[in-house]
Amino acid sequence: MRLRVFQARSASLAIAAAREAMGEEAVVLGTRRVAGGVELTVALEAAEPELIPPVATPRFELARHNLPPALRFAGADLPEALAARLDFAPLPQDRPILLVGPPGAGKTLSCAKLAARAAMAGRPPLVVTADGARAGAVEQLAAFTRLLGLTLAVAAQPEVLAKAMQARKTGQPAFIDGMGCDPFDAAQAGHLHRLIQAAGAAPVLVLPAGLDAEESAELARAFHLLGARHLLPTRLDMARRLGGVLAAGAAGLALTEAGIGLQVAAGLQPLTPAWLAHRLAGGTPRETAPC
CATH class of the missing domain: 3.30.30 (Defensin A-like)
Known part of the structure; x- marks a missing residue:
C-alpha cells in the first residue's frame, strides 16, 4: 500500500x-x-504482479520414454495418472489363455513362466503349443514342460486344438503358445482367429517393450480386433523406453503382468500403477515398489 x-x-x-x-x-x-x-x-493499493505459469512439459525422466502426446503426464501424480488413463487387470482365470503376438515377442517363454507358476502353486496346467511354423518352437517349450513334469500337447490346427482342449479338467489352468502372427496379413489373422474359436480361449497379446509407440499401438489395435483384451509386455528388464507399452495399453488392452527376466520360475511381475510409475521414473525392475 x-x-x-x-x-x-x-x-x-x-x-x-x-x-x-x-x-x-x-x-x-x-x-x-x-x-x-x-x-x-x-x-x-499496490498492484499485484501478474504471474504467467510456464508451459507444461513432460518431466525429464519421462521424456526419454517417447510417450505419445495423449500419455504425457506433465505435472500429474504419476501413479494416479496411469490409473486414470490405463486399465490394469489380472490375467483371465475362467478361460484358457492363448498367447498371441508378432514373431519373437516372447510368447513361448511367457507360456513356460505361466505354466511353472501354476505347477508350483499345486495346480498343474494343461499346456499346448499351436506354433507349428517356427523351427524349434515345440522343442523349446517341451524342454520346460519336461522339467515341470507336464505333458505338452502339440496342436497347430484348429480341429486338433479343439480335441486337445477336451483334456482340460474343470477349473484347470490352460496355457496355449500361439504361433507368431502378422495381424495385418489376412491369412495369418484368419488362422489365428480359428485357433481362438477352437480353443474357446482368451487371447492375451504378448508384445516386447522398446518398440516404437505408434507401432505398438497399431499392433495392439489389430490384435484387439482379433479378440485380445489383455497385454503381457516382455523385456521390461532390458527396455529403456516404455512408451510402446503404454501406447499399446491405451489402445484398449488391460495391462496384466510383465516379463522381467529369463528365469522361468520368477520372471513375471504383476503390473500396477505404482510399479509402472516406479519403472518409468528410472527404477530397476527388481526394486520393490509399493503396490
Missing part, C-alpha cells in the same frame, strides 16, 4: 491533487486542518 499526504487551501483542491497524482483508485484515509488549508492522507 502506498501512502501520500497532500496539502491545499481547500479539501476539494487537495482531493483533485491526490487523484491527479495517484489515480481514481486512491482512497482518502483522513483529513485535518493545518495552517494555510487542509491536509489529506491518501492510500493506494
Whole structure:
C-alpha cells in the first residue's frame, strides 16, 4: 500500500491533487486542518504482479520414454495418472489363455513362466503349443514342460486344438503358445482367429517393450480386433523406453503382468500403477515398489 499526504487551501483542491497524482483508485484515509488549508492522507493499493505459469512439459525422466502426446503426464501424480488413463487387470482365470503376438515377442517363454507358476502353486496346467511354423518352437517349450513334469500337447490346427482342449479338467489352468502372427496379413489373422474359436480361449497379446509407440499401438489395435483384451509386455528388464507399452495399453488392452527376466520360475511381475510409475521414473525392475 502506498501512502501520500497532500496539502491545499481547500479539501476539494487537495482531493483533485491526490487523484491527479495517484489515480481514481486512491482512497482518502483522513483529513485535518493545518495552517494555510487542509491536509489529506491518501492510500493506494499496490498492484499485484501478474504471474504467467510456464508451459507444461513432460518431466525429464519421462521424456526419454517417447510417450505419445495423449500419455504425457506433465505435472500429474504419476501413479494416479496411469490409473486414470490405463486399465490394469489380472490375467483371465475362467478361460484358457492363448498367447498371441508378432514373431519373437516372447510368447513361448511367457507360456513356460505361466505354466511353472501354476505347477508350483499345486495346480498343474494343461499346456499346448499351436506354433507349428517356427523351427524349434515345440522343442523349446517341451524342454520346460519336461522339467515341470507336464505333458505338452502339440496342436497347430484348429480341429486338433479343439480335441486337445477336451483334456482340460474343470477349473484347470490352460496355457496355449500361439504361433507368431502378422495381424495385418489376412491369412495369418484368419488362422489365428480359428485357433481362438477352437480353443474357446482368451487371447492375451504378448508384445516386447522398446518398440516404437505408434507401432505398438497399431499392433495392439489389430490384435484387439482379433479378440485380445489383455497385454503381457516382455523385456521390461532390458527396455529403456516404455512408451510402446503404454501406447499399446491405451489402445484398449488391460495391462496384466510383465516379463522381467529369463528365469522361468520368477520372471513375471504383476503390473500396477505404482510399479509402472516406479519403472518409468528410472527404477530397476527388481526394486520393490509399493503396490
